[in-house]
Amino acid sequence: MxxxxxxxxxxxxxxxxxxxxxxxxxxxxxxxxxxxxxxxxxxxxxxxxxxxxxxxxxxxxxxxxxxxxxxxxxxxxxxxxxHTPDQKRHYSHYLTDNAIIEGTITHRLKPTEFSERYYFEISRIDHLKTNGRILLSSKQKKFSPGDKLIITEIPKPINSPLNPYQFDYAAYMEKQNVFHQLNLTNNYIITGKNKSFNYYLDQIRNRLIGSFNHDIFTSKEIALLNALLLGQRQDLSPETTETFASAGAIHILAISGLHIAILFFLLNLILKPLNRLPKRGKTIQLILLLLFLWGFAILSGLSPSVVRAVIMFSFISIGQYLNRKSSMMNSVAISMLIILLFNPKQLFDVGFQLSYTAVIAIIVLRPVYKNIKFSKYRAVNYFTDIALISIIAQLSTLPLCLYYFNQTPLLSVVTNIIVVPLTGLLLTFGLLTLLLNFISLHLANVTGAILKWLIQILNSYTEWIAGFDSFTIKEITFPLLFSITLTLAIIAFGIWLRKPTFKTTITVLTCFIFFQISYLGYKTYMNNKSELIVFNNYNESVISIKDRNRLTILCNDTTAYPIKTIKPYLTASFNPKPILTQLNTLLWFKGQKIAIIEPNTIYPENLNPDIILLSHSPKINLEKVINEMKPKTIIADGTNYRNLIQHWKATCHKQNILFHATAEKGYYKLE
Structure with missing residues (x-):
């Protein structure tokens, strides 16, 4: 071998x-x-x-x-x-109807529009020691890491998506080893503080970010500094995140290899005089460098991208100390292996995949782009290198971005030419200001003013780039099949760049033809599909009928139909322009008769529909309706009260009739 x-x-x-x-x-x-x-x-x-x-x-x-x-x-x-549910002490094995749950808030997550969210580590259930964490939501109170709670309500499984092609949040959380959730209302008491590692880490972060002069920086700028310097993105506004995403600079908001590379360069520059010490100068320099790098990683929350970068630069530092030229690919592979050994589920994290894909592509193609010099001036070549690296990163991660986000910013190269060096300046003055906040407030105000000016330039530039809406392609149909075949084509293209031979040329062309065949085959399959879908929507009934290329949306209010509910379905169907039609009380699809029963609905005798759709909680005797109409299936959409749904379910079970509630089982599909 x-x-x-x-x-x-x-x-x-x-x-x-x-x-x-x-x-x-x-x-x-x-x-x-x-x-x-x-x-x-x-x-x-x-x-x-x-x-x-x-x-x-x-x-x-x-x-x-x-x-x-x-x-x-x-x-x-x-x-x-x-896989925590397989562990004997996992909380899921001890849940009962009257269980009392004890545990600690460990992390504050990014809040939703309606509530704050946290990870909650369960330590005991009914005084029995357990482990595992759940997701908590709270509208009433803001918690912090270390808060100990006793909860008297049983957590519920995280819901799977109820409409087609929606983001599967339950599957995402499962990959974080989180399987249940709970809303905090009047079902808990705070019993004190658990002064754990996360508690002290949160205290240090709050003190550091609180040291910035709030007379100089706005709350929006403080939130941006918290993300750039400490990796805490919870307080970033959705508008800021969307702006950076549209401009192709979302990676700036998450501490990654770029930030660690800049920090590594600065620390090497600062610690270089230690080499002149007659004894152990290089050893002291290495130890301090590793301590600073890992201290920064711990403060930023030990995210996979930070750990990867810190491990990689740690190996590079040790290689320099031993006067050995370390392999970048080995450093990246070792860092990935170490992360996966301690947390295998990180492999399914989107950020983890994007980060490693981009770094590996840059390393593999380094022999291709490192010798390209467009000018005799170093400054021009510096910005050229940034542009080339940005192109490689964007192309290598394109299949993942299209698969997960269904969009791609075309101006990300233009963005990164300015944003990457600007981030270096921001980190330099940000860390300098952070240090001076505890040494000299006068000097901190001077560097803080420069830092504020740099933040304003960053915000203005990203907002300007994001303003070119036509250069951000959104709502792209891109299933897993496309992602795999395009990835193979890009890998083949990368091999060709390194070794352009006849065989590699044929390989590239074959892979791209295979991608085109998969695209045409899948699009033909989707265009030829015929199906009826009853969506789960809480305000009004929504039904779609797809007959090959023709897509009809039926709802009561055609002027304001729920676009968020059906948007993922439209994207997955190659964005056909839907025909909006008023929802009638009687539908036919592939020879099956569908009757829609709403309040005050009157039907003629001997209707005998195959399917009955119950909408807006009609006050009916369902048993009598079943005996008179003799349907094969009863559907209750999301507009019905939950207590009525339970009553109807029991009736259908008694009558041996198939019952489908969209609020419980998700959308109903008829093919």
Whole structure:
């Protein structure tokens, strides 16, 4: 294996197979015992092949296969071990109707429009020790990390999306090992403070960000500084986030490799005089550098992107200390492997995927762009390098961005040419001002004024770029199939850039043709679909009928139909222009008769519909309606009262009639 692969690729391939094992563990979700048995089999196979191949001069591929299989099995086991519901002490095994829950607020999350949100670590249920965390929401009170609560209500599972193609928040939270949620009203008491690591970390952050002069900085600027310097984005307004996203500069708001690279350069510059010390100067410099980097990572919340960058630059620093040229790819692979060993579910985090994809692409294509010089002037070449790196990052992450966000900003390269160096200045003056806040308020006000001016330039520039709406393509239909095939095409294109031969050219063309075929095939499939969907909407009944390319939306108010409810469905259907039609009390679809019963609805005798849709809580005797109309299915949409839905469900169960409530099961589809 060592003779056939470059050294820098061995760790990368180990990490790749470990990640594939985690993905397999997620989809298979085997018991820990089964994962352990598979690991033992893989280990036995590896030891047998290793012993057999020791005496062989020419190595056969069996040793490599056994190695990758072993690492793959480690990935599966790692996922199953870290899947918290499989742990004996997980809170979910102790929940009862009258359970009393004790625990601590650990993190404040980004609030919604209606409430604050927190992670809550459960320590006891009915005085029994447990573990695991849930999601808390509160409209009445703002909590902070360390607050101890006793809760007298049972948490509920996080709801899956109730309408087609909506963002699956339950699946997202499951990947964060959070499976339940709870709204705090009058169902809790505060019992004190748990002065844990998160408590002290929150106190330090609040003191640091509170040290900025509020006479100089506005609350909006303070929120931006909190994000840039400490990685806390909770108080950023939705307008600010949307502006940076539209301008292609959303990565600036999250501490990432860019911020750590700038900090690494500044610390090296500041600590360089220590090299002149006769004894242990380089050792002291290394230790201080690592302490500052990891201290900054801890203050910023140890996010995956920060940990990755800090680990990578830590390895680079150690390599410089030992006078060895460390491999960037190895540094990235090791950092990824360490993160996944401690938290395998980070592999499914969008930020984690985007960050590593961009960094790996930049490293792989470095031999291509590092020798490109457009001018004899260093300043011109500096901005050219930023533009080229930005293009590589945007192209490499394009399949992920289109899949997760259904949009792409075309002006991100133009944005980053100014924003990247500006971020360096912001971090420099931000950290300097933060330090001077505790040393000299007079000097802090001077640097703070410069910092405020830089923030205003950043905001003005991103707002100007974001103003070009036509350069941000939104609502792009891009399912997982497109993401996979486009990723293969981009990888092939990257290989061609490094080695433009006839074979790589054919490979690139084949991959792009495969992407086009998948696009045309999927679009043809979607265009030929015929289906009726009853959406879950709380204000009014909404039904869509798709007959090939023709899409009709039926609702009571065609002038103000709920676009948010059906927008994901329109995007997934390649954005056809819907025909808005008034909802009638009787519909036909593929030979099936659908009767809609609302308050004061009157039907002729012997109607005999196949499906009855109950809307706006009609006061009916459902048992009598079933006996008279003899439907096959009863649907209750989101406009009905929940107590009526439960009553109807019991009636249908008694009458052996299929019942579907959209508020519980989600949208109803008829094909």
């Amino acid at each position: 060592g003779n056939t692969l470059p050294k820098e690729m061995i760790i990368a391939l180990l990490t790749l197979f470990f990640a594939v094992g985690i993905i397999a563990g997620y989809y298979i979700n085997p018991p820990v015992s089964s994962a352990l048995y598979f690991l033992i089999i893989a280990l036995s196979f590896f030891l047998f092949i290793y012993r057999k191949s020791k005496n062989q001069l020419i190595q056969k591929p069996y040793f490599s296969i056994s190695t990758w299989l072993l690492v793959f099995s480690f990935g599966i086991l790692s996922y199953t071990i870290h």
